[in-house]
């Protein structure tokens with residue numbers, strides 16, 4: 001469902017799976033009833049939206065034929081994955097693919113993504129691209145395609161900078177039996193902005209949104225904008241949190257949970273806030289009212305408007 005997953009499709013074909021291609025994420029819910037798929041590949045938000053549409057049509061996602069979900073296409077907070085598990089009542093597995101490169105995926109252990117080291121060589125560089133970082137330290141993913149003698153490929157990568165960040169978790173054999181090394185959920189460098197030299201990634205915002213208590217009021221859809229007011233000498237982070245019930249939403253609770261989670265992840269932002277440099281502004285629009293719905297293409301959820 002709307003994920004560029006050609007490698008996954010080819011692999012599934014080789015394994016003999018039946019595939020139902022659903023390019024659009026608005027496919028009719030009757031597909032679920034008539035074809036009884038056992039797994040869906042999609043992004044976290046598309047799968048949450050699908051669950052909501054099914055509920056509206058009287059179909060409980062937890063009672064459906066689905067036994068697992070596979071997410072890909074964008075990085076996400078662990079909190080949003082946990083919520084997705086809960087809504088569907090099945091485990092949800094992460095994947096990582098760069099458009100040009102390869103496909104990494106979680107196994108049933110869900111303890112990092114396996115890198116297919118027989119197909120691709122992954123290096124992790126420091127942000128200035130001068131040296132490798134050691135395992136356990138975050139750096140940029142650099143890929144090189146490995147080809148057996150005589151094989152051909154359409155897209156050959158040699159020291160290709162994906163501009164994605166990750167950490168090598170372990171090179172030990174996984175309890176699932178695989179020997180492929182495991183990496184942390186990659187994040188996109190392009191989704192990181194800096195407020196007074198403090199990095200803020202879209203996923204940090206998402207962590208604050210998907211605090212479990214908040215989900216009693218929120219749909220999970222969000223967007224955030226950073227502004228700077230030169231007269232006040234202050235930066236503003238405006239966060240829009242979509243709610244199913246603007247009147248009944250406990251805004252105070254949501255704000256507190258959001259800030260607490262954000263500052264736990266990025267303590268330096270908390271300092272900027274207590275020093276008075278960074279202010280937060282919240283907006284609780286009803287469903288369908290976020291700016292990102294009016295824009296085409298991949299939704300941008302953290303926008304720098306300074």
Ligand SMILES: [Zn+2]
Pocket residue numbers: 107108109114174175176177178
């Ligand atoms: Zn494994």
